[in-house]
Amino acid sequence: MxxxxxxxxxxxxxxxxxxxxxxxxxxxxxxxxxxxxxxxxxxxxxxxxxxxxxxxxxxxxxxxxxxxxxxxxxxxxxxxxxxxxxxxxxxxxxxxxxxxxxxxxxxxxxxxxxxxxxxxxxxxxxxxxxxxxxxxxxxxxxxxxxxxxxxxxxxxxxxxxxxxxxxISDSKDVFLKDKIKEKYILYLGRLDKKKGIDLLIEAFSKMKNKGVKLKIAGKINEYKSNLDDLIERLKIDNQVEFLGLISGDKKQTLISNAHVLVAPSHSEVIGMVNLEAAILKTPVITTHQTGLKPEWNNNGGRLINPNLKELIIALDEILEWDVEKRNKNGEQLYNFVINNYxxxxxxxxxxxxxxxxxxx
Structure with a gap:
């Protein structure tokens, strides 16, 4: 054929x-x-x-x-x-x-x-x-x-x-996190209102844990100015880093070493970044609106609605995990994705x- x-x-x-x-x-x-x-x-x-x-x-x-x-x-x-x-x-x-x-x-x-x-x-x-x-x-x-x-x-x-x-392919090399060099939350994807990045930034500013960074990876475009204004208003300039477009091995390493990947999209059809993170054994917070199976919640990840309250609760919970618990949940999410996606x-x-x- x-x-x-x-x-x-x-x-x-x-x-x-x-x-x-x-x-x-x-x-x-x-x-x-x-x-x-x-x-x-x-x-x-x-x-x-x-x-x-x-x-x-x-x-x-x-x-x-x-x-x-x-x-x-x-x-x-x-x-x-x-x-x-x-x-x-x-x-x-x-x-x-x-x-x-x-x-x-x-x-x-x-x-x-x-x-x-x-x-x-x-x-x-x-x-x-x-x-x-x-x-x-x-x-x-x-x-x-x-x-x-x-x-x-x-x-x-x-x-x-x-x-x-x-x-997602299950043949990727996986890097287990065993030492914390820098604890960070990762967003990776297009800079767009639909993706809920503004929601993530605001939730990040209101978390209990202040000893963590937020890294945002994605090609810089006009929407970044909106995000810059929000970051400046929330006075978290020193805690948020824009990395630009990241691909290849650098992308895998960035995902693998994140404490959690967050994709708080208002509308998505699964979103490959969620699967890419899971296959690299990194826990993922994303939304019900991505269309993932509800069992994601019971297998090392978290599904929320794209609102401030639910995102803050999920971030506070996962940032309390030590490295061992983080890796255990990442492994569980990996197995779930292998079986279903x-x-x-x-x-x-x-x-x-x-x-x-x-x-x-």
């Missing part, structure tokens, strides 16, 4: 989306499929197809030319579209329909209710008048969590919405979905 993945941004800046697609592409090729990626952005060593464009909506006539050209060479059995808001996704779906190629749409949480509330009129007009008419013809629409599946069912009124969670346990779900496209 030959599969083409289409995604607007495959660079490191796309965060967890890159990780999800990169791993899926890897495991498909490893299983004997032919799987490749088409995007507008890549990293230096990536081996993918590219359409260079920086125009609004990522518009370019080259998308249809590129898809046509590589389809003539490979004759794809399935086109897997990731994301919903830009021209490459729309045009790929249209191409699939016109050429009678089965296609899967992975929305990656981009239609979640919190984002609709914060969205623009333009997005609603685009969805209702353009995208919906094309995307509803997908052979399958992929949801990452039960909540996303429920929400997508309301938008598309479609039975063929399949739930498969974000998955690992490629080794759940890759078969993707294989069944792709094969079903040929039957429908």
């Amino acid at each position: 030959k599969i083409l993945h289409v995604v607007e941004d495959y660079s490191i800046e796309s965060g967890g989306l890159r990780t999800v697609i990169k791993d899926l592409n890897h495991y498909l090729n490893k299983a004997g499929f032919f799987s490749c990626i088409l995007s507008s952005k890549e990293e230096k060593l990536d081996n993918i197809f590219i359409v260079n464009t920086s125009k609004p909506w990522l518009y370019s006539k080259e998308w249809i030319k590129k898809i046509t050209l590589i389809n003539e060479e490979y004759n794809f059995d399935v086109i897997h579209i990731h994301g919903v808001w830009t021209y490459p996704q729309y045009k790929s779906a249209q191409f699939s329909i016109d050429n009678k190629i089965p296609f899967i749409l992975s929305c990656h949480g981009m239609y979640e209710p919190w984002l609709w509330k914060k969205g623009t009129v333009k997005k609603k007009i685009y969805f209702n008048n353009v995208a919906k008419n094309v995307f509803k013809k997908a052979n399958f629409i992929h949801a990452i969590t039960p909540d996303e599946k429920h929400n997508l069912t309301k938008l598309f009124n479609k039975e063929s919405i399949i739930e498969i969670p974000n998955l 690992s490629w080794s346990e759940r890759f078969k779900d993707w294989l069944e979905l792709y094969k079903s496209c040929q039957i429908k």
